[in-house]
Amino acid sequence: MTTRWLTGFATALLGATALTGAVRPATAQTGKAPITFLAAIIESGPFKVTDGQNLAGIRFAVDQINAKGGINGHPVKLDVIDTELNAGVTRRKTVDAVLQDHVSAIIGASGSDILNVLVAVGQRYHVPVIAFAGEADELTGAQFRPALFRVASNTTMHAAALVYALKRDYPAVKKVFLLNEDYSFGHQSEAGFRKALATLDPSVQIVGDIFHPRGVADFSPYLQQIQASGADFVLTADWGADLVQLLNQAEGFGLKPRIGGTFLADPDILKGVGKAAIGDIGADVYLLTIDSPENKAFVAAWHAAHANTDLPWPTASVAKSYIATELAALGIARAGSTDFNKVVAALEGLRYSSIAGPLTIRACDHQVQIGQATGEVEPATGTFYKFPFVGTALIAPISVIAVPPAQTGNPRCTAKGNG
Amino acid sequence: MTIPGRLGPALSVLKAERGRRDLGGALATLALLAAVAAAPWLVPVAALNDLGQAVLLGLFAIGFNIVFKYSGLLSFGHAAFFGVAAYAEALLLRAFPAVPVPLLILGAAAGAGLLGLLLGHVCVRRTGAYFSMTTLAVGAFLYTIAFKWHAVTGGTDGLDEFMPAALVLLPGWRLTNPSITEIYELSAAFLIPFTLATWLILEHTPFGNAVQLVRQNEERAAFLGYDTHRVKLTNYGLAAFVAGIAGALWAISNGFVSTDSIDLTLSTTVIIMAFIGGTAWFWGPLLGSAIYIFGSDRLSAVTQHWQLWMGLAFIALVLAFPRGIAGLASLLASRLVRPRDG
Numbered sequence: 001m002t003t004r005w006l007t008g009f010a011t012a013l014l015g016a017t018a019l020t021g022a023v024r025p026a027t028a029q030t031g032k033a034p035i036t037f038l039a040a041i042i043e044s045g046p047f048k049v050t051d052g053q054n055l056a057g058i059r060f061a062v063d064q065i066n067a068k069g070g071i072n073g074h075p076v077k078l079d080v081i082d083t084e085l086n087a088g089v090t091r092r093k094t095v096d097a098v099l100q101d102h103v104s105a106i107i108g109a110s111g112s113d114i115l116n117v118l119v120a121v122g123q124r125y126h127v128p129v130i131a132f133a134g135e136a137d138e139l140t141g142a143q144f145r146p147a148l149f150r151v152a153s154n155t156t157m158h159a160a161a162l163v164y165a166l167k168r169d170y171p172a173v174k175k176v177f178l179l180n181e182d183y184s185f186g187h188q189s190e191a192g193f194r195k196a197l198a199t200l201d202p203s204v205q206i207v208g209d210i211f212h213p214r215g216v217a218d219f220s221p222y223l224q225q226i227q228a229s230g231a232d233f234v235l236t237a238d239w240g241a242d243l244v245q246l247l248n249q250a251e252g253f254g255l256k257p258r259i260g261g262t263f264l265a266d267p268d269i270l271k272g273v274g275k276a277a278i279g280d281i282g283a284d285v286y287l288l289t290i291d292s293p294e295n296k297a298f299v300a301a302w303h304a305a306h307a308n309t310d311l312p313w314p315t316a317s318v319a320k321s322y323i324a325t326e327l328a329a330l331g332i333a334r335a336g337s338t339d340f341n342k343v344v345a346a347l348e349g350l351r352y353s354s355i356a357g358p359l360t361i362r363a364c365d366h367q368v369q370i371g372q373a374t375g376e377v378e379p380a381t382g383t384f385y386k387f388p389f390v391g392t393a394l395i396a397p398i399s400v401i402a403v404p405p406a407q408t409g410n411p412r413c414t415a416k417g418n419g
Numbered sequence: 420m421t422i423p424g425r426l427g428p429a430l431s432v433l434k435a436e437r438g439r440r441d442l443g444g445a446l447a448t449l450a451l452l453a454a455v456a457a458a459p460w461l462v463p464v465a466a467l468n469d470l471g472q473a474v475l476l477g478l479f480a481i482g483f484n485i486v487f488k489y490s491g492l493l494s495f496g497h498a499a500f501f502g503v504a505a506y507a508e509a510l511l512l513r514a515f516p517a518v519p520v521p522l523l524i525l526g527a528a529a530g531a532g533l534l535g536l537l538l539g540h541v542c543v544r545r546t547g548a549y550f551s552m553t554t555l556a557v558g559a560f561l562y563t564i565a566f567k568w569h570a571v572t573g574g575t576d577g578l579d580e581f582m583p584a585a586l587v588l589l590p591g592w593r594l595t596n597p598s599i600t601e602i603y604e605l606s607a608a609f610l611i612p613f614t615l616a617t618w619l620i621l622e623h624t625p626f627g628n629a630v631q632l633v634r635q636n637e638e639r640a641a642f643l644g645y646d647t648h649r650v651k652l653t654n655y656g657l658a659a660f661v662a663g664i665a666g667a668l669w670a671i672s673n674g675f676v677s678t679d680s681i682d683l684t685l686s687t688t689v690i691i692m693a694f695i696g697g698t699a700w701f702w703g704p705l706l707g708s709a710i711y712i713f714g715s716d717r718l719s720a721v722t723q724h725w726q727l728w729m730g731l732a733f734i735a736l737v738l739a740f741p742r743g744i745a746g747l748a749s750l751l752a753s754r755l756v757r758p759r760d761g
Contacts, residue, residue, distance in 0.1 A: 043719070044719075044725070081720070086684075087677045088669070088680070092468060092469060092472050092712075095465070095599070096469060096716065099463075099464055099465040113575055113577045113677045116579055120674055184569060184573070184575045187574075
C-alpha cells in the first residue's frame, strides 16, 4: 500500500514537473529564430540571495531588449542553469546547454573558479562569456582567453577604487590595517590593497594584516589586534555573513577606525548592520545614486517594475548583470551575427554610455574600463532605503584605478602597440 | 559431503534459488556494462556529456560502496581519495605531458590507494559511528590542505591549463583536443575492466569471502585465523584505489580540478548516489549516479527548488525501497521469473 502510494506520488511529481516545463511562456513571436543567452547563476545554497540579484538584472535586460524588438529582430530567449557554486556541475550543465540550445552568449558568474569553467567551455565551443563577477586578475591577465569579456572590475581595480575613496574621504589616515578572508580571493585582495596604497598614497603605513577563516562567528580577537595596532582605518574584502558580523561586532566592540569594504555598498549587507556602518566606505562599478540621465532613467524603470518586490531599487549586482546582458546583445547586433569571431571582434574596443557611466572594452584583455562609484555610508534620509546606505556616489576615475596594459601579465597587452 | 535425507530437497531449492540470483546478477551486470560501452553509438553528444560525468561519479560511488557493502563501514570522507587523485593527475599531466596517460591515471590512483592504506591503518580500527567520524575528520583535513595550499592546488581558484595539447594514450597514439565522445570512451575503457576485476575479486575469490566474513562476524573470523585488521585495511585500500581512478579521470574529463573535488559535499553526494542505486548490488551505485545526475539536472532546469524535490524523492525512495533502484528491479524480476505458488 505504502509502495503504491509513493509510486503514485512520484508519478504525479514527475508529471507536474513535465507540465511545468511544457507550459513555460514562449518568447516573443517576431517570426525570426530566437537567440539564446545562458545565465549561470547560483540558485541553491547559502549564496543564492546574492545571485538572485544578478538573475533579476539579466531578466530585466532581456525583457527590455525583447520589448524593443530583440536583437536585429531576433527575440532573446534566456536559459538559466544553477551552478550550485560547483565547478564540475557548472561545466556539465553549461556544455549541455551549449550543445542542446545553441547558446550564443553565456552570462555569469559568481566565483572565479566558476567563471574559469565557463570561459573554458566558451572557448572550446566558441561562445562569448560576459562576466558580471569573478574578479581574479589572472582571468583577463596571464590566463587570458578571448572568449571572456569582464564587466566586473578586477581585484586590483576594486582595491584601488577603495583606496582612492579612503584618500579622498579620510585624508588624515596614515595607518591602515588589512583584514581579509583566508582563501584565494582574500589573498588577492590583500595584494591589491598593498599595491594600491603603495601607488596612490605611499605615506600610508600598513600596521598589520590578518587572514581569518571564512564563516567566523567571533571577530573579537581580530578586533583587539586592530585596536592594539593603532590603525586609523581598516580595509577588507570580506563579504556576505563575515562582513555583516565584522561591521556589527566592530560597533559593539567600540572599534575606533572606520572600515572600507569591497562589498560594503551592497544594501543586503547594510540592512543587517544599521547605524553601525555610518562613515564606512564602499566602492563598486555601480551605485544607485550615480548622477547621470542614463542611470536615473534606469532606476525609474527598475522601480516601476520591482516596487513591490524585495529588490525595489537596483543594486551593484543587478546593474553589472544588466550591463553584461546589454553587452552580449550589443556585440551580436554590431556583428550582425552570432558567429563567435565576429562577436568578439565587435566587442573589442566597444564604447558606450552604460547606466554606470561611459565604458570601454579594452581590446587587448577584454576588461571593461569604467570608473568606480565610491561613497560613504550615510544616515537614512527616507529616499530609497530606510536604513543607512552608501549615499552620494563619487566616481574614482578609470585613469586612477586602471591596471596599465603592460602590468596585466596578458601577452596581448604587453605586445607593442596594444592596449 | 553427504546431506541428511530431509535437508537434501531444501538445500536443492536454496541452491537453485541462489543459482537463479547469480545468473540474474550476471546478466544484469553484462547488460549494464554493455549499455555503458555502447552509449557513444546510442545517445546524442549532450547526453553523453552527462553520462560521462555519471559514469565517473558512479565509479567513485562503487569505490565508496566497496567499504560500505563489503566491510559494513560508512565513510563520510571518501572524496579525499577522489580529490587527491584528481589533483595528482593534474600535477602529473602538467609535469609529464609526454607520458602515456593510462600510466599517469594508474599512478594517481595508486597514490590514492597508498593514502588509503596509510589512513586506513587508523580508520578501520574503529567501527560504526567512530569509523564514520574518523573518516569525516580525515576528509576535512585533506580538504583544508587543498583549500590552503594555494601554490600547489590553486586554492579555491583550482588548477587548470594542465591538459597537454595532445593526450598521449600510447606511444604514437595521441588524442588532440579530445572530444566528449573520446573522453567518454577513455573513461569507459578504465571503468569496465577495473570494476569487473574488483567485482570478481570481491564476489568470487577467497579474499572477497574473507572480507564478507569479517563484516558478518569479525570475532569468528579472528578465531578462524584471519588477520581481520589486514583484511579490512586491504579492502579500504582497494576502495581508495577505485575512487582514485575515478578522480584521475575526472581531472581529465573536466580539464580542471578545484576544491569541489575533495569537499565534504562530494562525500555526502556519493552516499546519496549509492543509496539511490542500491548498496546491496555491486553495480547499484553506478545506476544511482546516473539517476542522480540526470534527475538533478533536469529538475534544476524547471524549478529553483529542485533540491527540495530531490530530497523528498530521496526520502520516499529510501522509505519505500530501502535497497534502492537495483533492489526494486531485482524484486520485480524475481516476481516475473518465479513460478506462482499454488
